[in-house]
Every structure is written in C-alpha cells, then in structure tokens.
Amino acid sequence: MMNHQALLLFALLFLLTPRLHLSARDSLDEATALLAVKTSLSSSNPYSALSSWNLSASPDHCRWSYIQCSSAGHVSSLDLSSLNLSGPVPSTLSLLPSLQFLNLSNNLFNGSFPSSFSLLSNLQVLDLYNNNLTGPLPLEVANLTDMRHLHLGGNFFTGEIPKVYGRWPKIEYLALSGNELTGDIPSEIGNLTTLRQLYLGYFNSFSGGIPIEIGNLTSLVRLDMASCGLTGEIPPQIGNLSKLDTLFLQVNALAGNLPAEIGNMGSLKSLDLSNNLISGEIPSNFEKLENLTLLNLFRNRLHSSIPSFIGDLPNLEVLQLWENNFTGAIPEGLGLSGHLQLLDLSSNRLTGTLPPNLCFGNQLHTIITLGNFLFGPIPDSLGECMSLARIRMGENYINGTIPEKLFTLPNLMQVELQDNLLTGGFPDTGKSLISPSLGQISLSNNRLMGSLPLSIGNFSGLQKLLLDHNWLTGRVPPSIGRLSQLSKLDISFNNLSGDITPEISTCKSLTFLDLSNNNLSGEIPNRISSMRILNYLNLSKNHLVGPIPQSLSTMQSLTSVDFSYNNLSGMVPTTGQFGYFNATSFLGNPNLCGAYLTPCPLTNAERPRHSIGSLSSGAKLILVITLLVASIAFAVAAVIKARKLKQSSLSERAWKLTAFQRLDFTCDEVLDCIKEENMIGKGGAGVVYKGTMPNGVHVAVKRLPAHNSSSHDHGFSAEIQTLGRIRHRHIVRLLGYCTNGVSNLLVYEYMPNGSLGEVLHGKKGGAYLHWETRYKIAVEAAKGLCYLHHDCSPPILHRDVKSNNILLDGEFEAHVADFGLAKFLRDSGASECMSAIAGSYGYIAPEYAYTLKVDEKSDVYSFGVVLLELVTGKRPVGEFGDGVDIVQWVRTTIASSKDGGLLKILDTRLPAEPLHEATHLFYVAMLCVEEQSVERPTMREVVQILTDLPRPTESKEEESGIEKSTGDVAKLDDTKDLLSI
Template identity: 50%
Template sequence: MKKKLLLILHLFFILLDLTNGFSDLDALLKLKASMAVSPGRGGLDDWEPPRPNSIVSNPHCSFSGVSCDENSRVTSLIISNFALNGSIPPEIGVLNKLVNLTLTFNGLTGELPLEMCNLTEIRFVNFSTNKLTGEFPGEIVAAMTELEVFDVYNNNFSGKLPLEFVKLKNLETLFLGGNFFSGKIPEEYSEFPSLRRLGLQGNALTGRIPSSLSRLSTLEELCLGYFNSYDGGIPPEFGSFKSLKLLDIGGCDLSGEIPESLGNLKMLHTLFLQFNNLTGEIPPDLSGLVSLKSLDLSSNNLTGGIPESFSDLKNLTLLNLFLNHLSGPIPPFIADLPNLEVLQLWTNNFTFSLPENLGSNGKLLILDVDGNHLTGTIPHDLCKGGKLQILVLMVNYFFGPLPENLGRCKSLTKIRIMNNFFNGTIPAGIFNLPELAMLELDNNYFTGELPAAMYSQSLQIVSVSNNRITGIIPPAIGGLVNLTKLLLQSNNLVGVIPEEMFNLKKLYVIDFSGNNLTGEIPASIGSCSDITSLDFSRNELTGEIPRSILSLLTLNVLNVSRNKLTGEIPSKLGHMKSLTHLDLSYNQFSGSVPSDGQLADFNDTIFAGNPNLCLPHTPHCESKSNLNHYSLIKSKLFLSIFIPITTISSILIAFFLIKRKNKIQNSKSWKLTAFQKLDFKAEDVIVCLKDENIIGKGGAGVVYRGSMPNGIDVAIKRLMGRNHGFEAEIQTLGTIKHRNIVRLLGYVCNRDTNLLLYEFMSHGSLGEILHGPKGAHLQWETRHKIAIEAAKGLCYLHHDCSPLIIHRDVKSNNILLDSDYEAHVADFGLAKYLRDAGGSECMSSIAGSYGYIAPEYAYTLKVDEKSDVYSFGVVLLELISGKKPVGEFGDGVDIVRWVRETISEIPQPPETAAVVAVVDCRLKGYVLESVVDMFKIAMMCVEEESTSRPSMREVVHMLTNANVQATCVVTV
C-alpha cells in the first residue's frame, strides 16, 4: 500500500511539472519531435509551431489527425500508417482530455510511459502494429476507468496477461494478440462485465484454455490460437456462449475431439479450428450452427466423412477440410449449398465423383480437391456464375474431356489438373482467358493440336507435358507476352521451333524434349536473356548450336541431347559460369571439345554418342602422319640420350640408396600413387604425421595439415587398415572432377596404413565454422553462396556421373571451405554407385550421421539420391538457423522436427513468420526474401516422402534463382 502511494505521489509531481506552463500545442510538438517522422511521408508535415506575430489562435486544433473540444483541448489523436519511429514521450500525459488515442501501423518502440495514467477520460486506445515493448504497465490500465476499446495487437509486449483490465466496467474490446505474453490465461478473465471481443492469439500462452471463459455472456468474438500452445482440447463448456459470433482457436496444439456442444452456438458465423491435432469424426451436431458462414477444420487428424446434416448449413460460404484423413464420397448436397464460394478438400481420401451440379449456385470461387481418389468427369456448371477463380483437381482419377465452357470462364486465374486421365482436345479459349496466370495440364491424355490463336496477356505458366498433343507449336505462342515457363515435353509435336516465341522477354524455362521437332535452333534464342533452363533433347533438330546461346548469362540447364545437331561445340560454352547441367550427347558434333573453361568439370558422358567429336586425350584425334612424325622424333631422342642417362641414373640411384640406408626401415614400404603430377614424394608426406599438425579428428580417421617442399599445403587423412572407406574414396574421387567437389591428389599406403591426400581447405569445414566462435562472421551472402556451391557439387554426382553417385554422408562437416569460402563436397567414404537412375539400393546397415539420415533410409535401409537431398535440406536449415542438427532441442528431437514444431502454429502463409521464428540471431543485414526462399527449399528437401523432394538439379535451379531483391532487409 505504501509503495502504491509513493508511486501515485511520484506521478502527481511529474504531471504537475509537465502541466505547469505546458500546453496541448507544446505536447503535440514534443510528440512529433519524439516520433522522428520519415521525410516525405506527409501526415504530420503541418504540425508546426505558430510563426511570430501570427493571429491564428490554437493552431494545433487544425493539425492533421487532431480534434479539439470547445475549449481547444485535444480530444482525439488519430495517426495511422505514417512510418513514425521513436517512442511515445511523457508529455502525452498533458493531453488529459483525450478520448481517442490511435497510433496504429507505425514503428513506435520503447515502453508505454507511466504519464499515460493521466489520461483518465480516455475511451479508445489503439496502438496495434508497432514495436512497443516491455511488461505491460497495469497502473496505466487501472487509471483509464472509462476505457471501452484497448488494442495493442502486433507489438512486442511480454510478461503475464494483465489482470487490471478485468475491473474496467465499460471495456468491450481487448486485443492483446501478436505479442509475447506468456503463462496461462487467468481464470479472472472470465469476470469481464461487458466484454464483447477478446483477442489473445499469437502469443506464447500455455496451460489449458479455461472453461470458465464460457461465463462471458456478452462475448461475440474469441481468438485464442496461433503460436500459443495449450494442453488438452476445446472446453465443451464453450457451447454455452449465448452471443458468440466468431471463434478462432486455430494453430495452438489442441487435441481430442471437437465437442458436440459447439453446435449450440446459434449466432456463430465463423469457426476456425485449423492446424491442430484434433481427432475423431466431424460431429453432425455442428449442423446446429445455422448462422455459420466460414468453417475451417483443415490440417488436423479428423476421420470419417462429411456429415449429411451439414445440408442445413445454408449460409456456408467457406468449407475447408483439407489435410485430414476424411473419406467416403463428397455428398451431393454440397452442390446445393446456396452461398458456397470456397470448397477446399485436398489431401484426404475422398472417393467417387464430384457432385454433378457443383457450381450451379453461381457463386463458386475456389475448388481444390487435389490428392484424393476422385473419379468421373468435371461438372459442367463449375463456372455458371462466371466467378470461378481457382480450379485444382490434380492427382485424382478424373477422365473425359474438359467442358468447352471452361474456355469462356473469364474469372479463372489458375487451372491445375495434372496427373489425371483427361482426354480430348484442350478448349482453345483457355489460352485467351483475360485473368488466367497458370495452366497445368501435365500427365493426362489430351490429343489434338494447340490452338492457332493465343493472345492472353496474363498467362505466366503453360505446362502441357506428357500428353498426346500433335501438330506444330503455333507461332501465336509469341503473343503470350507475360509467359515465364513453357513446358511441352513428351508429346507428338512436329515442325520447327517458332522464332516468335523468343520475343517473350520474361521466359526463363523452356522444355520441348521428347517430341518430333525438326529444323534448327533459332538464333533469336539469344534475345530471351532471362532463360535459366533450356531442354530441346530427344527431337530431330539439325544445324549447329547457335552462338547467340552464349549471351544467356543466367542459363543453368542446357540439354540438346539425342538430336541431329552438327558442327563444332561453341568454344566459349565452357565460360558460361551459371551452367550446372549440360548434355550434348548423341548428336553429330565434330571437331574438338574446348579444353578451357568449366567443360572439364563435366563428365565425359555429356559428349557420348558423337563419333566425330574429339575429346581431350583421345588417341583417334591425332592424325596418322602426326603420329608417325612424333614417333620418329621420339626414336631419335631415345637413341641419343638413353645411354648417357642410363649411366648417370645408375650412379645417382646407387648414391641415393647409400644415402638413405639409415632411414626408418619401414619407409621403404610407403608407396605414393598420384592422380595428377605431384612435386613431392611419400617421405615428404610421412614427416608431416605429427600431433602438432592435426587439424581434425572423426570417425573416418585423423586429418593432418602437411606442408610440402614446393610450398603447397595438402590435407592428409590417415585411415588405419585398407577399409571400405579408403576404397570408396579412391573409386569415386579418383575418377570424378568438379569445381565444388574436393580434389583427391593421390594416396600413400603401406601394409598397415592408408593416407589420402587432398587439396588443403584453409577455412576447414562449414560445420566447424558455422557452429563455432566464427559463426557470427558467416553472414547471409556467404551462407547463400555456400549453399549454391555445395548443391552444384551434389548435382554433379546425381546427374552428370555415370553411374550416378550417392554420397550417403552429406553434412555440414563434409562441406569444406577454401580461402575464398568456396564450398567443396568432401568425404566419400560411404559413397555408393547407383546403376539404375531413379531406383534405389538396399543397404545391409544404416550409414551416415545422426540428424541427417532420411526417414526412408532409417526405416527401410533403402537409399537413393533423394536420401542425399534430405541431408542437404538439413544443411540448409543449419545455414538458416545456425543450430546444430541434434543436441540443442531435447532428447530425440532433431532440427527438422524442431522447425516443424516451431512453425506448426503459424497460420497460412507461414514462410515469413517461420523464418523470423528460426533464423540465426547472429545474422545481420540479411535480405528477408532470400532467407524465406531458402527456407522453402529446405522444407521441400526434408519432406517425409522421398518422392515429394526435389532433385538436386531442381535445388540448384531454385537456389540460383531465389529472390535476392533487397525489398526487406533485416538489420537486427
């Protein structure tokens, strides 16, 4: 009591000092000065002191956002979205006649000043979407006895939920969501006398949801989900809310079944329970929600079917049931719901066909039933009202032709119907719809020709691959001015590649492979400067590779294999630094393969099937006359110098043997085998095996740094015994060569010991530096670069080696960094050849490192290239979070599980919030979009199902083309 009295006296004297000669005008000018208004944003530009001799009295009452009473006292201050920075000054307490204080969507920081206790007449306070911090000052709340609305949504307040609000008899709206409040929801929150809206979502609340909240008889909106993590389930007592209109408890780890009592909420128009762990069947009693408009039960573990009683939900506009285990047919009454606009049922087990008259209500906007077991034809009336925007039917068993009226549905923005059994011709009008951006018809049985007229200004993606389309590629395709991806592979197309398509300046992926195209590759291809992937393989193309292709500076993939191309390989092709995949095999190229640039980094298989092509170091490339000439010269040289050299050599050898007689006896048994010319000997390696030269130890052996007489440093890995790891390293690294794979120089061995010699990497391994004291210096640009380079190394193993190579031990400690932090994939002791690309091999035991092992490998012992992809995804998560794969998250929890659990409570779309939740706090000045893009790629790589993971070729493409525009730079 004494402490409170002292606080009151302290505030009294502060306020007395502020109000002594301090006017509302002075307070507002101080407010502007404290808030650091961004130049040019307007809004507060007219907040200026009066000029000398000004006849205007009380100028502050005409300031923007300010309202006054008849005594020129400020009663309302509304400043929203003006990019204000800084803090709220103590002088705010001078404005003691304020009724409305609204400072939303700015960048205000710091704590609320205690001088706000003077705002005793305030009724509306709204500070939402700022960066205000600190534990919430309950004294301020207690002083605002007339408060009706208090909104601090989306700030950085922390601590326990304040209890002082409960005593405010007029309080109707309390929004504390989007902060960092922790602990349990107080039982006292069931005692609000007049509360209508309560928002606690997006905090760090725990414990059980109090069932006593159901006593809030005046409550109309209740939001408790997202980032909070509650024990137990939904209190059945919530069915007794008399006035509740909105109930949102999504994404907060709720378990158990949905209470049948919720069907008693007659006033409820929105029920959101998505992203939880709810089980059981959908209660038929929910049909009692006669006012319900939006129902979202997605991403739970619900079973059973859609209750027939839902036919009573005549006001329903949105029905989201995706990502559950629902089964059975989609009931016919779904089509009869008069107001239904959104129906999303994807990733369930629904069977039979879509309701015949679906869409006949004329209001359907979105239909997504991807990944079920549906069959039948597309309902004719889906676009009856001309409002359908998104149609997603992929991965089902639909058949029959597409309705012609889809080509007249001008509202469509996205059509995704791949992996079905559709047939017939594609309605021509689809290519001319004014809003359509994505058209994906892959893996069906469409026939006929592509339409001769295409003039859509909106189409960005056209994918009609793996169908039975015939005819030519129409020149009119050049009219699709915003096209970015054109995929027509595996059809029966004929004719030439039209010149007109290379007028499409935004095009970056073209795939015409597996058709019957003829003619030459147009030289105009060089005008498509943004192309990253070009695949013309498996056609009948003739002529040469146009030199204009060298101007495609972002080209990652070039595949022209299995055509009839002739001429020489362009000499500058090896200088295209972005090229990660190249295939020129099975053509009629001639001449010599350019020896400079990075062509030497690719496997010789990319040139196979070109009998007139001269590869480096192939004998048939030298003419017989040259061979005879060189043979004659060699013979004369041999005769002229053989005898004297033999004599001198004999003397030197004898002298050397005598000189070395007293050396360590077992040094005679050391043998050096080199994979390139080396200017040192086995003895030079052996003398480096000292404890002071050790730079690393692991399960595979000990690594030493060795300084050779020629000044070159090498890394020496010592393996005891002639084990499998030694053989695997030699077998793989001895035969492959790539810039981003560590180079094996050779090996030294004797009867007991094997020493592998590598190029030395001065910055050690990624794992050591990332998780060590130097990790703070590894900033985002370098991490992104390392990710791309390591991906290119793995991409080479998986796609350019024949047979392909599975690394089996991809981890951050096996990615080495040279003096420029360039990444090199290392340690091939567990590597395996995979003879059947796309197949898998069954191992006798698990190999690899804990935290990186793919689920299918751990469970079935089957391994393929997608196992490496999973491990690489873990490396990406390490780069993003700065955390080790295991050991930081509790027993049995690895980094993948930790990330999934961390983001499981985030509502869609989760990427930005997810990155903020897991990003390495040591990163400064990073481009948020770039981190988000890598996060998406990482999560694709660590998918549970191996078939859902991208290939390493796709990973390289995505990383290389990730968003690097600095539209949002995080500087903390």
C-alpha cells in the same frame, strides 16, 4: 521543454491521492500528464510526431493531435497508433483517469505492462496490437469493468491466460492472438457472454483442447483459434453459436469426427478446419449451412465420398478439400450456384469426370484437381470461362483434346495438364490475343501430336513451357524466339526434326533449355552463346553434326550441359565453364576429341613463340622506354596515395557516437576493439571485431567500407536510424554506430555461438547441432525475416540472406543479421561490395540474373537454400561438382531416387531426426526455391507453414512417410494454393 518541477509536483500529488478525480480546474494537470507522456516516449523524432503537444503554442490540450476530449474538457480518447514510438508503455498515461479509448498499436513498445493502468477505471477500449511487450498477460486489466474492446495480440506475452479474464461483464472484443501463450484455455472464458469476437490463435501454443464452455458464448460472431496447438475433439457445444459467421480452427491437432452440430450454425459463412487430424465423413447436417461461402477441410483424414449437397450450397465461393481420402465422383451440381471462385480437390482418390458447370456464373478463377483418378475430357465450358486464371489438373487420366479456346482466356495465368492422356495437338490460337499474364504451360507426359503452331510466338508472357514426353513432330518454329520472358523450355522426348532454329537464341531470359531425345539435325547455332543467363543446356540424343561452337565457352552462367549421343566432331572447348564439365556430357560422339575424350591431333596452334633476344634493336628500345614511363607513373601514383592516406588519417580523428539505447561506452572504446587479434569475421559488407566494453559487456563491431565522398554520407545516417529502431526477438540488435564522415562502425549485441554457417559447416561439422535445434532455428530465422518484410514500414529487404548472416546467441536462438546493409553500401558508393548487394553465390535467386533487381521473393529463395543446408548439412556450393548448387543437387537426387527418397539427402551426422519433421522442413524449402518468384510463398506464409508441423502418423505410415512425401515433390505447389486465399 516542459517544467520539470511542475511534473515532479504533479507526480507527488498523484502518489498522495490514490484516486484522482478531475474537474475543470485540473485541465493544467491533464496537460502536464500528457507532456510527461511525451517526454517518456522514444522514436526517431518524438517531438515531431507530437509537436502539437506544446502549452506555449496551444494552451488547450484538447486541441492537440491524436486527442479527443469529453464535453467536460477531459481527455477521453488518445490514439497514438503507428507513430513508430518505442520504449516502455508510459505509466504516466494512468494520470488520465477519464480516458475511455487508448490505442497504442503498431508501435515498438517493449517491456512489461504497466501496473498503474488499473487506475483507468473508465477505460473501454485498449489496443496494444503489434508491439514488443513481454512478460505474463496483465492481471490489472481484469479489474476494468467497463472494458469492451481489448487487443493484446501481436506481442511476446507468455504464460497462461489468467482465469480472471472471464470477469468482464460488457466485453465484446478480445484478442490475445499472435503471442507465446501456453497452458489450457480457461473454462472461465465461457463467462464472457457479451463477447462478439474472440481471437486466440497464431503463435500461441496451448496444451489442451477447446473448452466445452465455449458454447456459452452465444453472442459470438467471429471465433478464431487457428494455429495454436489445440488437441482433442471439437466439442459439440460449439453448435450453440448460432450467430457465428466465421469459425477458424485450422492448423491445429484436432481429431475425431466433424461434429454434426456445426450444421446448426445457420449464420456461418466461413468455416476453416484445415490442417488437423479430423477423420470420418462430412456430416449430412452440413447441408443446412446455406450461407456458407468458404469451406476449407483440406489436410485432414476425411474419407468416403463428397456429399452431393456440397454442390448445392447456394452461396459457396471457396471449396478446398485437398489431401484427404475422398473417393467417388465430384458432385455434379458443383458450380451451378454461379458463385464458385476457387476449387481445390487435389490429392484425393476421386474418380469420374469433371462436372460441366463449374464456371456457370463466370466467377471461377482457380480449379485444382491434380493427383486423382479423374477421366474423361476437359469440359468445353472451361474453354469459355472468362474469369479462369489457374487450371491445374495434372496427374489424372483425363483424355480428349485441349479445349480450343482455353489458351485465349483473358485472365489465364497458369495451365497444368501434365501426366494425363490428352491427345490432339497444341492449340493453334491464330491471331487471337493471349493473356500477357499466362506464365506457365505444362503439358508434359501426354499424347499430344502434330507440330507446334507458329502462333506459339504470341504467348508473350510465358515463363515456363513444358512439352516433354509427347509425340510432337515437325520443326521448332522460329516464332518461338518471340517468347522474351521464357525462362524454362523443355521439349525433350518428342519426335521433333530439322535444325535447331537460331531464333531460339533471342529468348534472352532462358535459364533452362532441353531439346534432348528428338530427331534434330544440323549444327549447333553459334548464336546460342548470346543467351547470357542460360544455366542448363541439353541437346543430347539427337542427330546434330559439326563442332561444339567455341563461343559457348564464353557463357559463364552455364552449370550443366549435355551434348552426348549425337554426330558432333572436332575439339571440345577447354576454356570457361567447359573446364568443369564431366566426360559424360560428350559421350557417344566418335569424332569429338579433347581433354575429356581422345587427344586431338597437333595443329599449327602450338607453334614456338619468339624470345626477347630475337627482337630487333628498335623493338628493344621501345620496350625499355615503355618500362621507364611505367615506373615513373607508379611512383607518382604512390605519392598521391600517400597524401590521401594522410588526409584520411587526419579526418578519422573526429568520431561521433549515435546510440539507439543507453550505452556505457564511447567511440574511443569502440575504436580500441579494431585490432587484428579481435577480428571474428570478414566479408563484402565489412570486417567484424569482438569487443569488451569497460562494463564487461561484449559487443560486435562491424567496420564498413569507407565512403567515396567525405562531403556527405549519401543518406546513410537516415537509413541506419531506421535499423536502430527495430526491436525484434529474432533480429540482431543494433546498439549504435560511430562515424567520422568517412568510416562507419556499427555496434551490435554480441552473439557468442557465431553464425549458423560456422556451426553447421565449421570444424565441429554441425554434429552437436541436433535436429530439434535446427528446426527451432528455421522457425526463428523465418520470424525475423517476416518482421522485416511485413511489419516494418517501409518494408526492409535483406538482400543477402545466408547461413552466415543468421547468428546464434548463447542458447542457440537465431537472430537475423546484416539486413539492409546491402542497400546502404550501394547508396554510399561502396562498389567493391557487390556480393552484399546481389547476394552470395549459391543463395542468389534465378530471376536476379536477368532482372538485376532484388525483391522480397529473392529473400525467400535465399532462405529456402538455408533450409536445405539445415536438412542436408551441406554447403550451398562446392560439394556437388560441375558448378552444381545445392538446389540442383537436391532436385536431381530426389528425382532419381527410386527407393531412398528424402533419406538420400538427409544429413548423415544427425543421430536421429523425426522423419515427419524432416519431410515438412524439406517441403517448405522446396516451396521457397521455386524457379518462378511468383510461385514462392511470402515470409509470413513461410512462418505459418513452418509452425504448421504435422503430427506423426501411425508407425507404419511414419516408416514410409519419407518415400511417400518425396515422391510428391511435383505437388509441392499445392501448399501455396491454401496461401493464396
């Protein structure tokens, strides 16, 4: 422990001397200052992280960890990054006036910026990235004239960028991104002529446009102002930045035409202007951008044809122009440079054929052209493109046959060719090796004919196989049973015949099976009942005979079946899920009978049962003895239980409080809250009580289930320490916990407005939860989950995301709660809390059923369900009948709507809502609830898309926007193509 008197004396000297100049004799004073820094820091174990900071062990402070000294022996560099430190930034750092380099990034520092830092006149590098600092941007740093590198991003700074930030004469790097800044970007930024990198985007929300003075920054190499609310036009002065190699202005509301002056930026390699309101054509001057490797202009209002010179850019690797109004043909030379890796031209009005040389250099891994008017065959060269991973060309007029070798490409992961005019058969790959990564094949709505080849069983990694609405004939080959990863199989609306191959039951991962509208015959195989996670089974409109197997009633996972319009006979099962199905699932089978249909004739099953009086004397004696033994056993068990309760009561007397911040209460005062009248919630993770501490502060106390073993806590203490150190605006703060070795009481900050689930579905019915508040809650909850997934080390999975675990403070600001508790309950042996571990019914991702594992994409699925709750106002389950959940109901409703679109599912209690916002939130929700986890975005991407809120278009477009948007549900995957870059 340091000498406090020495520290006090040093502090006094500092106050009496405004500017402290160190010399060799001040070495001890520097060491004392560092020890003061150490004392003021907080972490899980600050003395472990800075254990070498000890005068007894090492008198020379220049040898301490994370420190570098100048040749004169003064501290010149201090790097405390990523040490999990928390609390305010130590003002005692200003007692090191020779400091030139200071890195405090990736910690949990909070509070405002210390004003004493103005004394660090020699500071050249200051990095505070990714902390929890609040308040306005510090004015003090503007006086540090030697500053070359300043990173204040990834915090919660508010207000405007100070105009004095245009004073630094030597600065080369300035990052203010990832805060909550507002106002205009000051023109004074244009004075920083030495600047090489400028980052102002992401989560900031500026009210103006790009200042024309930005053109003065002629030394700039990288300019990133993405996703920060910019409006107006891109100033032509930006063309003066001749050294710029990266320009990111995506996800704003920039309008007007593309400035031709951008073509003067000869060094430009990456240009992203996507997700704006830019109109007009691509300027011809862009042909001078010969160093360009990335060109993203998607989601704008560009029109006319794609200039032919785009295909001639010699270094182009990524071209994304989707969701514009481009017409005409795709440039013929595209791909000839040999560098093209990703091409996305979807959702335009392109015509003509696909260029033949897209994969000329064997670098192409993704090609997406869906939603155009392309015709002609798929180039044979794509069938030999060894680098190709994703091909998505659905919703065009492409004809001809599928290239023979396409499905044998070694890196192929996804093939979507649905809604075209393809002919020929499903390619027979013979004994060729199939990429184990090939997870999806969609060939729906084409003109494929012939039978399915036996080689279809070679697609070992296939998860989705969609072949519906074709002209396929013959039998379903038994080899299909080798597709052990298959989760969705749709071969409906074909001309398949023969029996349902029993081998299909070996596809243990199937959740969706549709064989309807074919010519299948024979009986339904009993073995189907072994498919334990099958949710959807449709065998309607075939020629099936015999009974519905009674064994199907044991399939607890079935939520939807359709056996209608066959020649089935016998009694419909009445047990299990069959007790919930509608009569429509069995219509068109004259010989079927049962509860849904005509009554079945009486059978021998209804014979009268024997009464006890008819038993023999011996049987009666055995019955009496059995009852007597059972009574004695119950009595013994009661005594044992009483003893255990007594021991438990004794052990519960010694409670220990662990606090994660300064608390003005004790465990006894927390225990006083555990009363029935204080209970405000109850679930698998424990019971929650509201408590009022002696100082008047309200808290929420969660009592967790007791451990099975009192000898140790199964790592609970170490794990809960991690949660206690988390500080984020949108995560419920854990103040501390009380434990006696058996029970645990978690003390949280109290949220007066309860949970989102209560507000949305409670007595008031969400009527006062207006749309603006709902959208705000969606963004805030997403930020909280994003922090857990991407900014915690190690990442924390929630495992039980639901509306009841999103709590609302007095201002209806969202806070994620109960994160990580499922893991702790599992580790501590609380087996009764399986709902918290596996998730809650209605929120559970499909893959959990067959992997029994939860990952971050499972959290994303659950969050998507929460978004659907916000849009529809409905609960996840219980409102749709027949075991249908909200995801299935939404998909069915949207798919069947011809004129209502999204209006069919919007919460009718809302007086009004911006249709473009409702559409956008619905888009994000559907991305999150994709069946295949690999197709869902990450939470970081969810936050980005949610904050990328499109502005409303012209009135006529806005009136029809809902119908237009919901008609494109099948194209929602397009959004993720942006996110994969």
